[in-house]
Amino acid sequence: MTTEDLRPPQVAYGSGAFYVSGGTAPSASRVVAQPLPPEDDATMRLRRIEAVPVRPSGGRAERRRAARRARRDGLGVVLSRFTGELFITVGVVMLLFVAYQLWWTNVIAHRQAHGAASSLQHAWDAGGGKDRDAGAFSPGQGFAIIYIPKLDVKAPIAEGTGKHQVLDKGMVGHYSRPFKSAMPWDKQGNFALAGHRNTHGEPFRYVNRLGPGDKIVVETGSAFYTYEVTSRLDQTSPANVGVIQPVPVGSGFAGPGRYITLTTCTPEFTSTYRLIVWGKMVDERPRSKGKPDALLE
Amino acid sequence: MYAWIWRHLPGNAWVKALTSLVLVLGIVYLLFQYVFPWAEPLLPFNDVTVDNGMAVAR
Incomplete structure (x- = not known):
């Protein structure tokens, strides 16, 4: 890396002769040589337009399925929910057995x-x-x-x-x-x-x-x-x-x-x-x- | 598990509720009629004789 590369861009911009005649590091020089946009408070950033997500084709059912896939729960949530429901079920069956024994x-x-x-x-x-x-x-x-x-x-x-x-x-x-x-x-x-x-x-x-x-x-x-x-x-x-x-x-x-x-x-x-x-x-x-x-x- | 069953039942909410009720009653019937009578002798609750449980084997 040479000292020319580290020079402020204004200097490089001004010395056009060096750019034409030298030609030592064309790519780096070209970047440095780009004119900066004028600093102006009146300009505003343009709003970026987001890319439209690809909507699933095939009607409402397909879209609904896609939405469900998007909000699907993680494996841990599914497993713990299943375990909880299993325990509740076992408890209910035990209560039913007591009812069977004492009443039925x-x-x-x-x-x-x-x-x-x-x-x-x-x-x-x-x-x-x-x-x-x-x-x-x-x-x-x-x-x-x-x-x-x-x-x-x-x-x-x-x-x-x-x-x-x-x-x-x-x-x-x-x-x-x-x-x-x-x-x-x-x-x-x-x-x-x-x-x-x-x-x-x-x-x-x-x-x-x-x-x-x-x-x-x-x-x-x-x-x-x-x-x-x-x-x-x-x-x-x-x-x-x-x-x-x-x-x-x-x-x-x-x-x-x-x-x-x-x-x-x-x-x-x-x-x-x-x-x-x-x-x-x-x-x-x-x-x-x-x-x-x-x-x- | 239950949410999965609910999702896979056909019809609108009322039909689903009715179907669930029928399913629950059916399961209770199966338990009372077949599962509990089968499980009962396996549990040590109701031996009343003095032959040390020999009668249970019959």
């Missing part, structure tokens, strides 16, 4: 149990007939109706304690496992039953309120069997099978007799422990003689 299962089970009980009574009124052996009932078949007047409970009893076949239909299950428990009409033995404490008709919801002297009535095809509650075990292990043995362990019964055992879960809404209620038979009344006193109060 009861609606369905009450309907089914009511239907089962009334069809049993229709059959009994039509046929009468003798009670059959315990083995004569197939799992899920209703054969009796249990009444607990104090709790205003009326529910059909079916063979077996399978959830799907019996308990979830609002019925009370008669134990056929781990061993076949006795029937009310047997000369002696323990008539062991299981029922839901919550949901699915919850026939045994309030059995914890039963105390000594309260009546439980079992109606079958031939008779009404009235039991009296003797004792209650508020909490025991789910593995405690002894409570439904012919002479229940822990019930206070000394020898063989005609007993009834109700089992359900406790505390409410859990399956941690079992609640047991025991009773003994105090009355057997043929259907021909009408309802027992316990049902007439």
Whole structure:
């Protein structure tokens, strides 16, 4: 770089001879040699005309799509929005499940149990007939109706304690496992039953309120069997099978007799422990003689 | 997700609202009728027998 290049332009403009004769750095000299625009306060900048954006062709739908593409959210926004909506959805589904458990299962089970009980009574009124052996009932078949007047409970009893076949239909299950428990009409033995404490008709919801002297009535095809509650075990292990043995362990019964055992879960809404209620038979009344006193109060 | 569904429903706002309502009711029906009864035995809420849950297997 030479010193001529750094000279102020006026000097270069004035020395035209140098420009013509020298010719050492033509490009640089030419730039330097350009005349400056006159400084004038009266001039104003011209407005620049922006280039018109290319509008998408193809009508309104195409333009709308293009506009949407232009304001599309970033990946982070989309992902976090999706996650949030997913959480909200999971919460709503959980609430729906609670509603299903606490309300809808009861609606369905009450309907089914009511239907089962009334069809049993229709059959009994039509046929009468003798009670059959315990083995004569197939799992899920209703054969009796249990009444607990104090709790205003009326529910059909079916063979077996399978959830799907019996308990979830609002019925009370008669134990056929781990061993076949006795029937009310047997000369002696323990008539062991299981029922839901919550949901699915919850026939045994309030059995914890039963105390000594309260009546439980079992109606079958031939008779009404009235039991009296003797004792209650508020909490025991789910593995405690002894409570439904012919002479229940822990019930206070000394020898063989005609007993009834109700089992359900406790505390409410859990399956941690079992609640047991025991009773003994105090009355057997043929259907021909009408309802027992316990049902007439 | 829901905005996407809303955008892809046909018709004007009223038709979309009605369609959404029907969709929601349909999903609730499916949940109550099929999903919840299926899920219920898998959750440890309602064992009432003293055979230690053996009855559940049936």
